[in-house]
Amino acid sequence: MSGPLLPRYRRLMSVESWGRTITGVSLGAIVGALHGFALLALLPAMAALVTGGPSWGLGLAEWLVVLSVIAIVAAALDFWGMRTGYIGALGFIHEIHEALGAKVASMPIGAFDGASPGKYSRMVSQEMLNLGESIAHFVYAVIQRATSAVVIMIGVWFWDWRLGLFLLLACPVVIGLMLVSQRLVARGKKIAEPGEEELSTRMVEYAKCQGALRSCRQAANYPALERAFDTSLRTGRKALWLETAGSVINGALVQVIIVVMIMMTAHFAITGQWEGFAAVITIGMCLRFTTMLEDLVTQIIGIEERRELMDHVDEVMDTPSLSEPEVSAPLTNPGEVALKNVSFSYYEGTPVLHDISFRVAPGTMCALVGPSGCGKTTIARLVARFWDTSAGDVLVGGVNVTELTTTDLMTQLSLVFQDVYLFDDTLEANIQLGNPAASPEQVRWAAELAGVSEIVKRLPAGWDTRVGEGGRALSGGERQRVSIARALVKQAPIVLFDEATSALDAENEANIIHAMSELRKNSTLIVIAHKLETIAAADQIVVLDATGHICQQGRHEELLAAGGQYTRFWNERTAARGWALR
Numbered sequence: 001m002s003g004p005l006l007p008r009y010r011r012l013m014s015v016e017s018w019g020r021t022i023t024g025v026s027l028g029a030i031v032g033a034l035h036g037f038a039l040l041a042l043l044p045a046m047a048a049l050v051t052g053g054p055s056w057g058l059g060l061a062e063w064l065v066v067l068s069v070i071a072i073v074a075a076a077l078d079f080w081g082m083r084t085g086y087i088g089a090l091g092f093i094h095e096i097h098e099a100l101g102a103k104v105a106s107m108p109i110g111a112f113d114g115a116s117p118g119k120y121s122r123m124v125s126q127e128m129l130n131l132g133e134s135i136a137h138f139v140y141a142v143i144q145r146a147t148s149a150v151v152i153m154i155g156v157w158f159w160d161w162r163l164g165l166f167l168l169l170a171c172p173v174v175i176g177l178m179l180v181s182q183r184l185v186a187r188g189k190k191i192a193e194p195g196e197e198e199l200s201t202r203m204v205e206y207a208k209c210q211g212a213l214r215s216c217r218q219a220a221n222y223p224a225l226e227r228a229f230d231t232s233l234r235t236g237r238k239a240l241w242l243e244t245a246g247s248v249i250n251g252a253l254v255q256v257i258i259v260v261m262i263m264m265t266a267h268f269a270i271t272g273q274w275e276g277f278a279a280v281i282t283i284g285m286c287l288r289f290t291t292m293l294e295d296l297v298t299q300i301i302g303i304e305e306r307r308e309l310m311d312h313v314d315e316v317m318d319t320p321s322l323s324e325p326e327v328s329a330p331l332t333n334p335g336e337v338a339l340k341n342v343s344f345s346y347y348e349g350t351p352v353l354h355d356i357s358f359r360v361a362p363g364t365m366c367a368l369v370g371p372s373g374c375g376k377t378t379i380a381r382l383v384a385r386f387w388d389t390s391a392g393d394v395l396v397g398g399v400n401v402t403e404l405t406t407t408d409l410m411t412q413l414s415l416v417f418q419d420v421y422l423f424d425d426t427l428e429a430n431i432q433l434g435n436p437a438a439s440p441e442q443v444r445w446a447a448e449l450a451g452v453s454e455i456v457k458r459l460p461a462g463w464d465t466r467v468g469e470g471g472r473a474l475s476g477g478e479r480q481r482v483s484i485a486r487a488l489v490k491q492a493p494i495v496l497f498d499e500a501t502s503a504l505d506a507e508n509e510a511n512i513i514h515a516m517s518e519l520r521k522n523s524t525l526i527v528i529a530h531k532l533e534t535i536a537a538a539d540q541i542v543v544l545d546a547t548g549h550i551c552q553q554g555r556h557e558e559l560l561a562a563g564g565q566y567t568r569f570w571n572e573r574t575a576a577r578g579w580a581l582r
């Protein structure tokens, strides 16, 4: 979504907050009009002061009363308007957090692919505050200054038509130059932003990958970071030129208006068309008017600078949500998983899976095997509906996953993947996440079985140790054990298990075997299998070739007897293991 900002705010706000914002902005417009009237009233008031007689029907004392009343009323309305506007903006900040949270929860998991975590954290922290500030402060100020300017431009005709005409003619020039200046600033930002983003990503990468960089002797001069620095410097310079040009146009514009106004007024005074005092008053008024215009431009640029933040929010809000039914269709065969003629591509035109069909009966174990990159993990992701298929159907419990609500689908599944993310909380809390209703005994039982208790013994604060963001205080194997314990407490009818590719130590290996046999008692298991023992023990093996087709399917003995890709795969693996053991 693009276009005027106010409607974009509108769609993200509750009726209440929007109402407050509109009240605030309307009060800002009234205050602006009063400021305009006050400035205009200064003209006859000054005339009355100089001549000692009435001007526009009122004497100096009366004009002073008028000015005082305007000042008091404007100050009171200004306070009220700003306060209401700020309350509206605070409501907006609260609501946008909720709206983004709800949106993120309804987005397909695949939509997060490639998005840097920094993008979301920046959006919900600094950017939200800036957007709130924009509506509370900048929009209010723009409306106020713009109304003042309009009132002055109209009112000045009653003072002197020549001045009125000048302001009227100056207006399109002002707006035109303002737009040019604004465009230049915005263009500068657009040019600089990708370079800045790349630089910050490379900086994080540089810090995180120090180990790898040092081992490659690139720690001091990491080429990707140097390139990012150069690009950022180059685009930053370009942006600076454009922004400076914008500011110069802006400043020059105000100066030109001031000079022309002073020259006009001086001309009227010299040619005797105006009294000397009238000329001085007019110059004063014109100076104030130009300051007002300058202010207006600054506020508009402030809003424009925040437009980009609204683009970030809209990008998330416009991401299509996962379509799901209000109520799930009833399961016809709990525990069953079936894929029917499933094809899938992450990017159009580059299919990863082709016409995949297989059925895993409830309570059985299916091993997915095949060369790296053939699509095994993708199959597991489609079962969990991280993405929707390009063609064909995925059925869980006998029902198409698109006919289940996300909550109901997730109730059916436990996911034990390799890239386990743990929350910065205690181990207990991380396991309990699998089933918040699990008793402490159940959590300990799962922890014991998955080998988490072993980890606890080694940690300084035992069960109370926090595992750090993402679980960085634990090794990869340990994190997977926590994930297995989660699956054990959840006791979901179906478990999707991605076996570790790396060699595990004997302790880890034994724990995983135990946990798997426990899971197998009550659940259907789909394992992305790497260990020969797991593969041989499966009730069914689905063999994929490098192109993402199923090339063989059956039990271990049948497949070995049939020859072909599975036999080659098996022989290679057993040979490799034999080689490793010798």
Ligand SMILES: Nc1ncnc2c1ncn2[C@@H]1O[C@H](COP(=O)(O)OP(=O)(O)OP(=O)(O)O)[C@@H](O)[C@H]1O
Pocket: 113, 346, 347, 352, 370, 371, 372, 373, 374, 375, 376, 377, 378, 379
């Ligand atoms: N999020 C993604 N976006 C685009 N392409 C992807 C994405 N995830 C995987 N792929 C690509 O899809 C193909 C299948 O990947 P997948 O992870 O399913 O393979 P795999 O068989 O599980 O591999 P491995 O055994 O090495 O884990 C690969 O070519 C991979 O590069």
